[in-house]
Amino acid sequence: MTSTHTLEVRGLQVRVNDGGKSLPLLKAIDLTIEKGQVLGLVGESGSGKSITCSAILQLLNRRGLEVEGSVRLNGRQLTKLPNREIRMIRGREIGTIMQNPMNAFTPVYTVGSQFVETLRTHSKLSKMQARAQAAASLAEVGLSEPARVMKSYPHQLSGGMLQRVMIAISMCLQPALVIADEPTTALDSVNQLQVLRQLDKLRTEYGTSILLVSHDLGVIARMADTVAVMKAGEIVEHADVHDLFDRPQHDYTRMLLQARLRGRKDA
Numbered sequence: 001m002t003s004t005h006t007l008e009v010r011g012l013q014v015r016v017n018d019g020g021k022s023l024p025l026l027k028a029i030d031l032t033i034e035k036g037q038v039l040g041l042v043g044e045s046g047s048g049k050s051i052t053c054s055a056i057l058q059l060l061n062r063r064g065l066e067v068e069g070s071v072r073l074n075g076r077q078l079t080k081l082p083n084r085e086i087r088m089i090r091g092r093e094i095g096t097i098m099q100n101p102m103n104a105f106t107p108v109y110t111v112g113s114q115f116v117e118t119l120r121t122h123s124k125l126s127k128m129q130a131r132a133q134a135a136a137s138l139a140e141v142g143l144s145e146p147a148r149v150m151k152s153y154p155h156q157l158s159g160g161m162l163q164r165v166m167i168a169i170s171m172c173l174q175p176a177l178v179i180a181d182e183p184t185t186a187l188d189s190v191n192q193l194q195v196l197r198q199l200d201k202l203r204t205e206y207g208t209s210i211l212l213v214s215h216d217l218g219v220i221a222r223m224a225d226t227v228a229v230m231k232a233g234e235i236v237e238h239a240d241v242h243d244l245f246d247r248p249q250h251d252y253t254r255m256l257l258q259a260r261l262r263g264r265k266d267a
């Protein structure tokens with residue numbers, strides 16, 4: 001059977017062993033994302049959004065959590081792959097953009113050397129070719145002084161700049177899927193807008209599918225094609241973005257939307 005989805009998650013369960021008792025963190029969730037589409041994942045704090053991202057990235061088994069179910073990327077089952085293969089898939093086929101981009105970089109190497117190293121790990125580019133591509137890509141994401149950015153250490157750049165470096169890496173590697181977990185939460189509104197624009201470019205120009213986690217329903221309304229709503233480790237509603245905002249089916253979704261309206265009035 002051939003899959004038309006970039007990402008297809010079926011019956012994904014995560015359980016934690018707590019003093020001999022096995023407690024569910026994710027309760028058999030299903031998700032799909034089509035090529036070039038953005039799936040927004042929303043839900044209150046602790047509902048399981050980050051666990052979902054980590055489970056898709058195959059990062060949980062080694063943390064002593066029990067994981068079951070199926071995760072397919074362009075039809076290929078990721079759950080049974082050896083670590084070496086998964087490490088190559090992370091970066092090359094699945095890019096990540098996280099809330100705190102500082103964690104994605106090693107503090108003691110320049111941003112340029114880490115960018116070049118990442119490109120060379122996943123391609124056959126020479127050092128010079130990789131440097132040229134990295135600089136061009138930094139300019140493409142709107143960083144006006146690529147040479148300075150390349151020479152900087154991570155702590156010398158702002159969060160918004162580092163987020164855009166992460167996006168620039170994805171633009172070079174053109175992964176099938178980017179997982180963006182609260183990518184704009186730590187940014188001011190100008191940087192937020194720039195990062196969202198670049199994420200949008202990633203999907204329109206490169207056909208990248210994006211799993212976008214955000215507690216900000218304004219960001220979701222602007223970016224997502226479909227939305228999945230999580231509550232206590234379950235997907236309670238998965239709908240087209242317009243249907244979700246116009247005709248929410250689940251009480252919990254209605255509550256999230258009302259909380260947003262209240263937040264706007266209070267602001």
Ligand SMILES: Nc1ncnc2c1ncn2[C@@H]1O[C@H](COP(=O)(O)OP(=O)(O)OP(=O)(O)O)[C@@H](O)[C@H]1O
Nearest residue numbers: 016025043044045046047048049050051052063215
């Ligand atoms: N390694 C772990 N072991 C045990 N429980 C965990 C582990 N990681 C997360 N949890 C629990 O799983 C639940 C879901 O956490 P998760 O971080 O996915 O929530 P979230 O929806 O991303 O929240 P937030 O919006 O605050 O980031 C929480 O109750 C959390 O305490």
